[in-house]
């Protein structure tokens with residue numbers, strides 16, 4: 554299972570900690586959307602897409618990348634994020650738009666992972682932010698377990 558992880562982590566490097574935990578377990582390559590080329594996915598079976606959540610969305614460069622992709626055949630994907638607040642199925646389902654985009658391109662989405670990240674955006678900065686020290690060691694362990702599960706899910710398909 555050759556895996557590429559495409560991620561953006563520009564606020565506090567929270568998402569990068571998660572991406573690196575995945576990469577350690579599944580021996581994935583890491584890349585930023587801005588460095589991706591048209592054939593970047595060619596040599597991979599599984600591609601992870603992740604970022605912090607900014608104004609209720611994944612980073613715009615992930616969407617821009619996918620907007621320029623040709624239809625994909627036979628590749629699996631997963632989605633991951635860190636955010637100040639948990640997603641809510643109806644109010645702020647962060648994954649929905651990105652997942653729909655991936656599916657419309659032809660990816661099969663086989664999992665998603667999210668956890669809280671230190672959030673010191675805007676006025677929160679004045680009080681040191683919320684979720685200080687997140688992602689913490691439990692989140693990193695959960696991320697590693699998620700990656701292990703991906704591996705076994707992948708081999709089941």
Ligand SMILES: Cc1cc2nc3c(=O)[nH]c(=O)nc-3n(C[C@H](O)[C@H](O)[C@H](O)COP(=O)(O)O)c2cc1C
Nearest residue numbers: 562563564565566567568605606608609637638670
């Ligand atoms: C400009 C900006 C907007 C944000 N908007 C949201 C939001 O809409 N919902 C939320 O839960 N967290 C929000 N956050 C918090 C980030 O999602 C959180 O800090 C995340 O862990 C950042 O990931 P990163 O360090 O990998 O960039 C925002 C942070 C920034 C800087």
